[in-house]
Amino acid sequence: MRIDIITVLPELIESPLNHSIIKRAQKKGLVSINLHHLRDYTTDKHRTVDDYAFGPDAGMVLKIEPIYKAIEKLKSERDYDEIIYTSPDGEPYTQKLANILSTKENILILCGHYKGVDHRVREHLITREISIGDYVLSGGELAAAIIVDSVVRLVPGVLSDETSALTDSFQDGLLAPPVYTRPAEFNGWKVPEILLSGNFKEIEKWQMEQAYERTKRLRPNLLREE
Ligand code: ADE
Numbered sequence: 228m229r230i231d232i233i234t235v236l237p238e239l240i241e242s243p244l245n246h247s248i249i250k251r252a253q254k255k256g257l258v259s260i261n262l263h264h265l266r267d268y269t270t271d272k273h274r275t276v277d278d279y280a281f282g283p284d285a286g287m288v289l290k291i292e293p294i295y296k297a298i299e300k301l302k303s304e305r306d307y308d309e310i311i312y313t314s315p316d317g318e319p320y321t322q323k324l325a326n327i328l329s330t331k332e333n334i335l336i337l338c339g340h341y342k343g344v345d346h347r348v349r350e351h352l353i354t355r356e357i358s359i360g361d362y363v364l365s366g367g368e369l370a371a372a373i374i375v376d377s378v379v380r381l382v383p384g385v386l387s388d389e390t391s392a393l394t395d396s397f398q399d400g401l402l403a404p405p406v407y408t409r410p411a412e413f414n415g416w417k418v419p420e421i422l423l424s425g426n427f428k429e430i431e432k433w434q435m436e437q438a439y440e441r442t443k444r445l446r447p448n449l450l451r452e453e
Contacts, residue, residue, distance in 0.1 A: 228258045228331065228382050229305070232371055233297050234338040235276050235289070237262040239368035240375075249376055252385040260375060263301070268293040277341055286342035294337065294348050301335055310335045310354045313367030313374070314343060317356030320374065322397035324357070328374070329381035336374065338367035402446060404437035 232240060244250070244260055252258045266274040270292075277287040298310065308331035318324070328334060337344070337353065349356065359370040379385055386392050396403040407418040421433045442449050 228329075228334070228379075229261070230258065230334045230336065230375055230378075231261045231263060231301055231307075232336045232338065232375070233263045233265055233294070233301075234366075234368055234371070235265045235340050236338075236366060236368050237264055239366070240338075240372045243369075243372040244375055248385060249379050252379050252382065255384070257382055257384050258379050260379075263297055265289070265293050265297060268297040268300070280342055284342075288342050289340055289344040289348075291345040291347050294344060295352065298335065298337070298352050305333050307333045307335045307354075310337070310352060311374070312337045312339060312344070312349055312353040312356045313359070313370040314339045314349075314356050315358050315361070315363050317358040320357050320359045320370075320377075322377070322395070325374070325377040325381060328378045334378075336371045338371050340366040340368075397449075399438075400449060400452070401438040401442045402449070404434040404441070 234240060240262060249258075249260075253260060265276045269275055275290065276293055277289050280286050280288045301307070309328065311334065313336065337348070357370070357374060359373050364370060381392055392398065394403060407422060411418045411423055419433070421430060424430065
């Protein structure tokens with residue numbers, strides 16, 4: 228899988244994607260993550276990427292010309308399955324969407340910044356707009372990093388024990404059951420007896436019950452969704 232990201236702040240994305248599982252996935256050649264600085268696609272002396280919004284509202288807007296140039300250049304090199312724009316007014320991001328994106332070959336992500344991008348970009352160049360939640364970040368970079376992290380760990384071969392993605396929260400529509408490790412008792416606080424029993428069938432049953440109970444208590448909305 229290849230992921231290209233267009234941004235005015237590559238530093239904000241570089242670090243979170245250069246650690247642990249995501250770093251290893253790149254090293255193993257399972258995914259390639261490529262950052263493109265929007266300023267490299269400007270043509271003026273000052274390398275201008277933004278301008279004042281038309282109308283009375285204050286705020287800077289990312290200009291269409293460098294974005295168009297960057298997207299067209301990247302599109303001339305490969306076919307993208309999705310060209311994503313990160314924005315608080317996009318489609319809510321979920322594990323279901325992470326699963327869908329993890330099956331794609333080539334994804335391009337354009338990070339919003341300031342007040343956003345010239346809306347013509349969204350009308351003509353973007354195939355999907357994604358929000359990571361109902362709150363506003365300073366830019367779409369952290370949202371892009373979150374999307375990439377959650378997608379890359381689902382790419383086959385990225386997790387050493389493939390089943391560990393299958394037991395993630397949300398993967399089966401439920402929150403994950405609680406997990407414990409040694410010591411079996413600390414400060415008088417005990418690990419549930421069943422986990423020490425060695426009876427895997429009973430343990431699985433307990434985990435399922437826990438997952439269901441936690442979901443019902445903490446996120447009942449998940450049980451109502453199809
Ligand atoms: N950019 C700013 N806020 C955002 C959000 N909540 N999701 C995605 N991109 C954003």
